[in-house]
Amino acid sequence: MSTKSLSDAQLVCNYISGDENALSILINRHQSRLYGFIFSKIQDRNAADDVFQDTFIKVIRTLKRGNYNEQGKFLPWIMRISHNLIIDYFRKNSRMPKFKSKNDFDIFSIISDDSLNVENKMVDAQIENHVRILLDELPNEQKAVIKMRIYQDMSFKEISENTGVSINTALGRMRYGLINLRKMIEKHKISLIN
Amino acid sequence: MAQLYSENTSNSEQLKPSKKTVKFLIDYSKSLNVVKLNKTNYEFFLN
Numbered sequence: 001m002s003t004k005s006l007s008d009a010q011l012v013c014n015y016i017s018g019d020e021n022a023l024s025i026l027i028n029r030h031q032s033r034l035y036g037f038i039f040s041k042i043q044d045r046n047a048a049d050d051v052f053q054d055t056f057i058k059v060i061r062t063l064k065r066g067n068y069n070e071q072g073k074f075l076p077w078i079m080r081i082s083h084n085l086i087i088d089y090f091r092k093n094s095r096m097p098k099f100k101s102k103n104d105f106d107i108f109s110i111i112s113d114d115s116l117n118v119e120n121k122m123v124d125a126q127i128e129n130h131v132r133i134l135l136d137e138l139p140n141e142q143k144a145v146i147k148m149r150i151y152q153d154m155s156f157k158e159i160s161e162n163t164g165v166s167i168n169t170a171l172g173r174m175r176y177g178l179i180n181l182r183k184m185i186e187k188h189k190i191s192l193i194n
Numbered sequence: 195m196a197q198l199y200s201e202n203t204s205n206s207e208q209l210k211p212s213k214k215t216v217k218f219l220i221d222y223s224k225s226l227n228v229v230k231l232n233k234t235n236y237e238f239f240l241n
Binding site: 035045049065066 | 211219223237
């Protein structure tokens, strides 16, 4: 059997058993998807390389320690690891230079700041939390498709491959999931506007 | 509709990590050895 036709689960199993080539296949198979996701957030090649490397170092250490439970979700797992490392990256790089305006001249009279203020950020976070709670109320199939599409930025082709259904079925689940979300928002009179 | 949503975003397909990074990961994996003793994992690197 060609190694390229092996599933992620089988490759992970082979790797844990000592087949180093299985890791090469896994990296080769998912590198574009993973690196593209990282770069879309960080927008810096060197930093994206670092995050990609750190992601797979965590993967390698977890697999070699025998701490991985195979549930057929290798790609979502590594995407989640990289997502958390991206958050760590932004936390580390959050230091900004301070500028104090003088009495006679205020730079902010020329430069405008379109970013959200603290209050709006809190409202935004609350809205996102409400959306997550509403998502949890959906049937599992609809919830999974919406999460993969919105939070993991997967295409419908990837979603259909991941869930084992046709693209049209994935589209339908997305559509009905959104319809059900709208119904819940109307029913509970929730405001999702900042 | 299926054809529309089946298109992969072209940007993500073209973006790849550097070959140096991938080579490092493969070498890292080959050299990393984990031994479990009394519920503790010991990691060491083989030359």
